Every structure is written in structure tokens, then in C-alpha cells.
Amino acid sequence: MKSLFEGSFPQLIMFDLDGTLVDSxxxxxxxxxxxxxxxxxxxxxxxxxxxxxxxxxxxxxxxxxxxxxxxxxxxxxxxxxxxxxxxxxxxLADKSQLYGGVLDALEKLYAREIPMAIVTNKPIAFTHPLLTGLEIAHFFPTVLGGDSLPAKKPDPLPLNTLIEQYGIRPDQALMVGDSVNDILAARAAGCPVIAVPYGYNHGQSIYEAGADKVICDLGELLE
Missing domain, CATH: 1.10.150.240 (Putative phosphatase; domain 2)
Incomplete structure (x- = not known):
């Protein structure tokens, strides 16, 4: 990840939820x-x-x-x-579970005091209970659901909103997701994007979708 930010870490990491952090x-x-x-x-x-x-x-x-x-x-x-x-x-939290390596990565990013947020197309009424049920809500002070704003991914509005809220430039933020919607939103917002291949990209390979990098374990975000 640091290779995308001149050897440093981003000032904000925006995570998709379903298919990226959670198998829901x-x-x-x-x-x-x-x-x-x-x-x-x-x-x-x-x-x-x-x-x-x-x-x-x-x-x-x-x-x-x-x-x-x-x-x-x-x-x-x-x-x-x-x-x-x-x-x-x-x-919503009966059988859903975090993907392997997610909790460890979130804990390490949190320890480094890297701000993290959720940007999901899931309705916000379901997003907060799922985060709470999986005991990861405390990592994300800011959460945007699919109905939090007038537009959702692949529209860049949710990403632009967070970038403005945190007072940073688009190139100082990172989007992490599992689908082409995440990549399109990031590209339109002007921020780097890392994809994971284990999610729900409508049965299509994420490797050809145009992400800056594809990682198989969120632990690679610390590299």
C-alpha cells in the first residue's frame, strides 16, 4: 500500500463492507x-x-x-x-463472518492511527447492526450506507464526501473494495484503489477491472 503513497500511509482508508471485510x-x-x-x-x-x-x-x-x-x-x-x-x-449477523485476516489488519491499522471509514451500498439501517454484531464498529467512526446520500457507488459522491469531510486531497485517500463499483467510484473521485479477489464482483475477475493493486489478504495493506 505504501508504494501508492510515496512510502507512507494514506490519510484515510475507505472500506467497502460486503465482500471486502465481511462474507454476508x-x-x-x-x-x-x-x-x-x-x-x-x-x-x-x-x-x-x-x-x-x-x-x-x-x-x-x-x-x-x-x-x-x-x-x-x-x-x-x-x-x-x-x-x-x-x-x-x-x-443479518447470524452466519455472516469476517474474512480471514480482516480483524488482524484492522487492529494494526487502528494501532497506527490511520483513519478508517465504511463506504457501502448496503442500507445504513443494516450496516451499523452488522458492524456491531461483528464487533468491528469501533474501527469506523464514519459510516456511509447506500442510502446515506443521494447517490451511491459507482458514483463518487460518497468518496468525495468523506475526502472533503477529512480535509484531505483525493490522492491522500485509499478505497479498498471487491467490485468494479468500488474501482469506478475511486477513479471518478481521483483516489487510489486496491481490490480484493475473494468478494462479489458479479462472477467476474477483479484482476481486469483496473485497480491499482489486487491483494489477497488485507494484511498486505500494512506493507
């Missing part, structure tokens, strides 16, 4: 399948959900509905989304 698909899939069952529709399973994560909760529900039903009216979409929100709220 097991709980998301449970909530999606429970929602579909309640509507008399077939379940889709964890493998499919893993391909659909990354653009927010409403898009996840839409993708699940389109997978099982060729015709979707607005009424069905609305009911499905409302039920999903309730179902996910009940299980």
Missing part, C-alpha cells in the same frame, strides 16, 4: 429465500445470491425476482422488498 452472503441468501417462499416463489440459493450482491438491497431483490419470475409488476417488487428488509433485519 449466507444471511442475505437466507433472507432472500425466505422472502421468495413467502410469496409462493421458488428459492434461489446462496450460489446465485453471491453473484447478485453489490448494488444495494433493492437491486438484489430485483435480481432474485427476475431469476424466478419472467413477469414482475411493481406491486410484487414492493412487497418483496418490504419483506426482504424485515427478514434480513432478523438474521
Amino acid at each position: 452472503v449466507p444471511d442475505l441468501a437466507s433472507a432472500i429465500d425466505k422472502t421468495l417462499q413467502s410469496l409462493g416463489l421458488p428459492v434461489v440459493g446462496e450460489t446465485n445470491v453471491r453473484l447478485w450482491v453489490g448494488n444495494g438491497a433493492s437491486m438484489l431483490v430485483e435480481r432474485a425476482l427476475k431469476h424466478v419470475s419472467p413477469v414482475i409488476d411493481s406491486s410484487l417488487s414492493g412487497r418483496a422488498y418490504a419483506r426482504f428488509l424485515n427478514n434480513y433485519a432478523d438474521c
